[in-house]
Amino acid sequence: MCGIVGITSNKQVTNSIINSLRKLEYRGYDSAGIATLNNGHINEVKSEGRVDVLEKNLSKSNLKGNVGIGHVRWATHGVPSTVNAHPHSSEKVSVVHNGIIENSTILKKYLIKKGHQFKSQTDTEVIVHLITEYLKKDDLKKSILKMLKKLHGSFALGIIFKDEPDLIIGARRGSPLAVGYGPNENYLGSDSYALKSMTNKISYLNDGEFCILKKDSVEFFDQKGNKVNKKILKLSSNEQSYEKGDYKHFMAKEIDEQPTTIKNCVNEYVDKINKEINIFNFPWKANEISSVVLIGCGTAYHSCLIGKYWFEKLTNLDVTVDIASEFRYRRVKFKKDALYIFVSQSGETADTFAALDLCNKNKVKTCSVVNVVESSIARESKFVLPIHCGPEIGVASTKAFLGQMLVLYILSLKIAKMRKEIDKKIYQEKINSLFDLSKLTNNSLETDSKIQSVCSSFVNIKGSMFLGRGLSFPIALEGALKLKELAYVHAEGYPAGEMKHGPLALIEEGMPVVVLAPRDEYYKKTISNMQEVIARGAKVLLITNKSKDEIHSENIWEKIEVENTSEDLLPFLITIPLQKLAYYSAFKKGYDIDKPRNLAKSVTVE
Ligand code: M6R
Numbered sequence: 056m057c058g059i060v061g062i063t064s065n066k067q068v069t070n071s072i073i074n075s076l077r078k079l080e081y082r083g084y085d086s087a088g089i090a091t092l093n094n095g096h097i098n099e100v101k102s103e104g105r106v107d108v109l110e111k112n113l114s115k116s117n118l119k120g121n122v123g124i125g126h127v128r129w130a131t132h133g134v135p136s137t138v139n140a141h142p143h144s145s146e147k148v149s150v151v152h153n154g155i156i157e158n159s160t161i162l163k164k165y166l167i168k169k170g171h172q173f174k175s176q177t178d179t180e181v182i183v184h185l186i187t188e189y190l191k192k193d194d195l196k197k198s199i200l201k202m203l204k205k206l207h208g209s210f211a212l213g214i215i216f217k218d219e220p221d222l223i224i225g226a227r228r229g230s231p232l233a234v235g236y237g238p239n240e241n242y243l244g245s246d247s248y249a250l251k252s253m254t255n256k257i258s259y260l261n262d263g264e265f266c267i268l269k270k271d272s273v274e275f276f277d278q279k280g281n282k283v284n285k286k287i288l289k290l291s292s293n294e295q296s297y298e299k300g301d302y303k304h305f306m307a308k309e310i311d312e313q314p315t316t317i318k319n320c321v322n323e324y325v326d327k328i329n330k331e332i333n334i335f336n337f338p339w340k341a342n343e344i345s346s347v348v349l350i351g352c353g354t355a356y357h358s359c360l361i362g363k364y365w366f367e368k369l370t371n372l373d374v375t376v377d378i379a380s381e382f383r384y385r386r387v388k389f390k391k392d393a394l395y396i397f398v399s400q401s402g403e404t405a406d407t408f409a410a411l412d413l414c415n416k417n418k419v420k421t422c423s424v425v426n427v428v429e430s431s432i433a434r435e436s437k438f439v440l441p442i443h444c445g446p447e448i449g450v451a452s453t454k455a456f457l458g459q460m461l462v463l464y465i466l467s468l469k470i471a472k473m474r475k476e477i478d479k480k481i482y483q484e485k486i487n488s489l490f491d492l493s494k495l496t497n498n499s500l501e502t503d504s505k506i507q508s509v510c511s512s513f514v515n516i517k518g519s520m521f522l523g524r525g526l527s528f529p530i531a532l533e534g535a536l537k538l539k540e541l542a543y544v545h546a547e548g549y550p551a552g553e554m555k556h557g558p559l560a561l562i563e564e565g566m567p568v569v570v571l572a573p574r575d576e577y578y579k580k581t582i583s584n585m586q587e588v589i590a591r592g593a594k595v596l597l598i599t600n601k602s603k604d605e606i607h608s609e610n611i612w613e614k615i616e617v618e619n620t621s622e623d624l625l626p627f628l629i630t631i632p633l634q635k636l637a638y639y640s641a642f643k644k645g646y647d648i649d650k651p652r653n654l655a656k657s658v659t660v661e
Contacts, residue, residue, distance in 0.1 A: 056129040056405075056659045057141075057153035058082035059232075060249050061213040061223040063122045063270045064240030069113065072125040075242075075249040076106045078297075081448055081649075081656040082153075082245060083129030086140035089113070090149040091120025092215050097149045101140035121270070122221060124213040124243075126151040129655040132159065133176030143180045145171075145187040147217045152179040153245055154210035154230040155660050162205060182212065190216075199224055199265060200280050209405060209660065213243050226265035230659045231403045231431050234258045234266055234273055236287060241268045246403075246657075247290055247429060248297065248446065258285040259429065288429065296445045304648045306449035306541075310634050311500060316444040316454045317461060317627070318493035323443050324465045330486045332469045338438050339420055341473040344394045346373040350382055350410050351398035352658065354452040354536065355459060358424075359398050360529035361626055362463035369471035379406035380661065382413075389417040397423040398463070400447055400455035401657040402430020409661065411435055424462045426455050440466060449649045450656045451540050453634050456533065457496070457627055464623065465489070488621045495618040499631035502615055503639075506632055509596055509613050510639040512567045513538065518545040520561065521633070522588070523571035524552055524581050526626045531571055534633030540651050542640035551584035564592035569633070573600045573617070573625040582606065596636075598629050 058079025062068040072089050080087075087109040088101030100116045102108045106127065126141035132155070133139035142149045156162070159178035162185065167173070171184040185205055189198035195216065209229025216222060225232050225243040235242035235250035235257050243266075244250040247257045260266060263278040275283040302308040326333050347366050349359035359376045366374045379397075383406060395414045399407045402425040411432055414421050423436035426444050433439045442458030468485060471477040477485075513519060519538065523531035532548030539546050549558055551570070562568070568588050572581040578599075589595055594612040601616045617628035641648050 056083055056131075056655045056657060058127040058245045058249065059124065059151040059153050059211060059213045059243065060245070061124040061151070061215070061225065061243035061268065062240060063221055063223050063268050065121060065270055066240070067119060068121060068123040069118050071253060072123050073106065073110055073113070074252060075244060076109070076125045076127050078249045078251070079127050079245055080106055081450060082659075083127045083655045084650050085130050085135030086128045086137065087126060088140040088142055089118065089123060089125040090142035090144055090215065091118055091123035092217070092220060093120040095217060095220070097144050097146070097215065097217050099142050099144055099149065101137050101142070103135055103137050103140065122215055122223060124149060124151045124215055124223065131155050131660055132178040139175045139177050141179060143175060143177065143183045145183050147190060148183050148186045149215050150179060150183045150186070151213045152182060152210055153659060155208045156181060156206055156210065157208035158206070182206070186214065195219065196280060199226070203228075203265065203278065211245060221269045223268040224265060225260060225268060227260045228263055229405060229408070232260045234260065234268065236273065240270050241273050243268060251290065251297070255290040257288050257290055257429070259434070290429075297448065304449065306451055306453060306638055306648050309447055309449050309454045310631065310638065312445070313454050313457050313631065314493045314497045314500070316458055317496055320443045320458055320461050321489050321492065324462070325486060325489055327490065330483050332465055332472070332486070334440070334466070334469050337469065339394065341470075341475075343392060344372065344420070344470065345392040346375070346390060346394070348393055348395045349374065349376045349398065349463075350379050350395065350407060352379050352404050352406055354456050354533060355398040355400060355404070355407070357529045357533040357536070358456055358459035358463060359396075360532070361460055361526055362396070362467065364526050365464050365467040365623060366470070369467045369477055370474055371476045372470070372474075377410070379404065379410040383409045389414065389419050391419060394420045394422060396463075397421065397432055397436060398459050399423065399430070399432050400426045400452055400459070402427040402432035403657050403659050404432070405659050405661045408432050408435070424459055426458065448656070450651055450654050451537055451637070457630065460626060485621065485623065488624055491620065492624055492627060495620050495628055496631060498618045499628045502632045502635060505613065505615055506635040507639050510636055510643055512594060513542065513544060513636065513640045514643050516544060516567060518547070518561070519567050519569065520558065520588075521546060521548045521569045521571070522551040522554065522581070522584060523548075524550060524577035525575060526622075527571035527573060527577070527581070527629065530626050530630055530633065531569070533630065534569060534571070534636070537634060537637035538640060540654065541637040541646065541648060542644060543646065543652070544640065551581045554584055554587065559587065559591065562588050562591040562593050566593050567596065568593040569596045569598065569636070571598050571629055573622075573629055574602050574604070575622040575625060598632055600625060600628065
């Protein structure tokens with residue numbers, strides 16, 4: 056949510072800031088802006104809309120400078136507009152901000168009394184005026200410390216000053232911030248991806264820290280202003296995975312990458328020769344864990360819901376699942392012998408991070424399943440299990456969902472073995488079937504023509520339902536979320552068995568309903584529920600797996616059959632057609648698939 060970048064250099068910085076903003080656009084895309092320092096003046100160019108629009112405006116403005124900050128916005132306070140776009144500046148200071156200042160109304164009143172005039176509806180502008188006010192009496196460092204102390208809420212900041220020709224301040228609380236090191240220049244960015252084309256040397260600010268960047272030096276400080284030493288990390292350079300290649304959209308590319316990412320993840324965690332799971336350094340013994348709590352948001356929450364089924368079945372542990380934004384505000388009883396697992400693609404989701412932080416403060420066992428290994432969630436958890444998917448750029452999560460499910464499944468097998476809850480032969484069979492999974496997902500990718508022919512029925516409708524039981528219920532939730540997010544069609548995922556307790560009233564003639572009925576232990580029951588919706592006029596798209604057994608139901612509108620595998624792994628195969636259904640429905644409507652309206656990839660505000 057919002058992306059920030061800053062560069063201090065001995066060269067002109069505008070073009071490099073624009074390039075970084077393009078990389079950060081996945082974090083917010085309703086407006087963008089840039090401010091530079093030139094001959095002792097702060098100048099800014101801002102525009103509503105995408106970075107492309109900003110670039111056009113820049114070409115007319117001749118903005119110059121060796122020091123600058125840039126921003127892409129996902130609106131929180133104030134509508135998306137040029138005036139609300141960042142940076143926000145006074146004559147002395149210019150600020151870009153990611154996050155929310157919760158006490159902005161009180162601070163604004165105080166600053167207005169002091170004679171400050173506000174131009175925008177944003178919470179960010181109070182930061183500009185606070186610093187401007189403090190600079191009247193105090194030096195730069197003291198003013199920054201005083202300003203940071205006044206703010207409540209979450210933020211990552213980039214700040215430049217009229218009277219400091221070579222300097223950028225970066226500060227973070229809650230929202231992520233990285234520093235990059237280059238030859239005669241240094242950088243600030245919301246993530247390393249934004250800086251990757253300029254440097255592979257990165258440090259991360261910890262919560263509460265701030266930094267002073269000059270073109271040839273970087274200093275870090277804690278919230279009291281004491282100097283902090285930082286490690287410089289070297290990033291691997293794999294620029295190719297950040298490009299679309301021949302694909303029209305990142306989402307299409309990321310869906311197609313799933314067989315490869317599954318293969319990589321299985322190779323990483325499963326020893327093919329010894330038929331064993333390679334999680335050697337798992338820090339806890341079997342008798343130290345008596346329950347599991349899975350926590351995430353959105354798609355990651357759905358993978359937690361599936362994880363619950365596997366953990367319960369295989370490990371015989373008590374398992375609960377929580378939405379991070381609820382967990383963090385409830386009166387949770389923390390259990391010393393519970394394992395708290397945090398699932399997040401980005402590793403930066405504000406609510407998931409806050410839930411983790413709460414667990415760490417209560418000194419319980421924390422483990423994370425993440426894609427971005429340098430992320431805040433990965434860095435703050437006691438134990439990290441990366442999903443090895445490579446960068447996921449499309450806002451809709453696809454390959455990360457399969458990766459999260461896979462790692463949770465592998466972990467549940469590992470704990471089942473540790474607890475001696477799984478028969479040796481069954482364990483070996485389950486490990487063996489993991490090696491075939493990549494190939495089988497390949498076949499699920501070949502459903503395009505069928506999906507393309509049905510998707511027109513999902514385009515202009517009042518709503519749709521996605522039904523499933525057991526492991527297919529969370530997949531139904533995920534299929535509905537994808538359709539909402541991309542095609543802006545109301546869709547609801549529901550446990551098939553719950554339909555007659557209310558939602559059946561929604562079914563009317565011609566309503567498209569997706570029924571997920573792989574041939575698992577719930578199959579017959581789901582087919583009965585399918586008949587009930589067909590009887591009430593629904594057009595059913597059935598997704599099942601291949602079998603010699605006939606499906607005893609008439610009037611199915613369309614059927615997609617994925618390959619056969621073990622019951623545990625069928626969720627992987629039936630997810631892919633649902634990702635494609637959402638993709639093609641959005642495509643038909645001409646929507647921006649990689650950047651759906653109102654959304655952003657990394658949700659760093661609560
Ligand atoms: O980065 P995270 O996995 O923590 O993100 C969680 C959700 O914001 C995310 O999965 C969101 O629901 C996706 N846009 C869904 O496609």
